[in-house]
Amino acid sequence: MLRTAGASEILERRTRPLTITDARVVTRAEGDNPAKVFTGHAAVFDSRTAIGNPLRWGWYEEIAPGAFTKTLDEGDARFLVDHDSRLLVARVSAGDLRLAEDDIGLATTVDPLDEELSYVRDLVRNLEKRRITGMSFGFYVVRDEWSTIEVEVTGPDGKTTTEQADLRRLLELRLLEVSAVTFPAYEDTDAGLRKLADEVRAARGLPTDSAHTSEGERPAPGETTRDENDPAPADATRGSQREDERAHALVARYGLPRQ
Template sequence: MTVTTEERRRLALAATGAELRADDSGKERFGGLASPFGVRAAIGNPKTWGFYEEFAPGAYTKTMQEGDQRMLIDHDSYYVVSRVSAGTLKLSQSARGLEVDSRLDEDLSYVRDLKANLRNANITGMSIGFYVVKDTWTTIEIDEEGDDGKTRVFEADLRTVQEVRLIEVSAVTFPAFVDTEAELNSVSAALLCRGDVGAIESRAVYRPELRDLLQVVKREPGETTRADESTEPELPTRRHLDSIDLAMRGLSARYGLKLPA
């Protein structure tokens, strides 16, 4: 059983080239790379309880056609800087990845604050909030040089994100995870989406907190092949689904995950 929760990924502005830029009329806009394609990033500790991740080219194609994304400050929906449907936010895909071009309306006091914080390097990161629609997991080998100068090989999981539903992009104060708890939240969200009991159990050896995910991700019996059946679930099944819902609410509160409406 897989469960989809909102995930977030952060990058330093220095690594993406996102910055304040003047348009043809001299007004400042905010633009640059929000999410790179084909760049392998470590989520948690890939050698033990984490994994590597990269976004495949075209991962945003469908969501850009269907969505109405916003640009926010620190993922706070109170601070809406721009929006696709309003024509103030433009998203595009280049060979590098997802590109952002946002108008900055100085009639909004927090946008004036954002510009000042960007100039003063108080805000130094870019982040995206998204749901994974399609991904693949593979095992890869990584060469690592030890303190003794010898090269050792270890296996790790690589998650390739092939399609996402993008919710928003944000200018953020912290360009990277500031503690392992935040990384644990990201690993938890990805494992819920993956729905693989074995993957959870192997990581729970190193991070026992992840074992809580097994309350939701369970070995389910095979589904019927008769796709035209749409009967109401029997009472025991409904009770099981209710228990899953309660468990998910508890996990979302504990790990700071956002469940879809």
């Protein structure tokens, strides 16, 4: 089912390790003043990624080729460090940030890197030393498509079973910024995840009767949807076990619907 265009109001972020996004700094010879240039991919097309624990409360996700086409024609994205607007490295309208879709994904070039800015010098050094370990991008969803897929899972006993999981395919996005990031892991807020779950339910014609709390308020956890003898959720992609437990409680209460 397709989300209605423009319906999403949730700012989302996705991150990939540098080993996948091939980000690097190269030196471009320019007479007596060589300039350093950043190149890489902030997003990769058709690369299936686990958001949370897809077999319990999350989903798998893919970015479709062409998802950035319209936003690149209309937008004015920024290049930041760790999604911090105070650490502005480059901008499309300033001419030093180039974004384009290629066969891999969202190709990102900063040319030149302005090393008159101290934090850009820090960025270059941290990239060269592999202290900055990921590329990320912030976006709003314009159109997406959800489906149910079958996933083969091998248990601790070595037996393989087939499980069902949700697959979200991002068809059109509104890009705000790309970032070089220190922690290459998916991050989201509890409130954002809860609101996204409601949007998914609404898109599928299911009730969205959860009462949103005010910003910053932690909703009370609902009753668990798993048996007490079941094992705890597997490794999550959130920043800490506490955040994973909070997200698990939220989605157990307002669970991501399945078709």
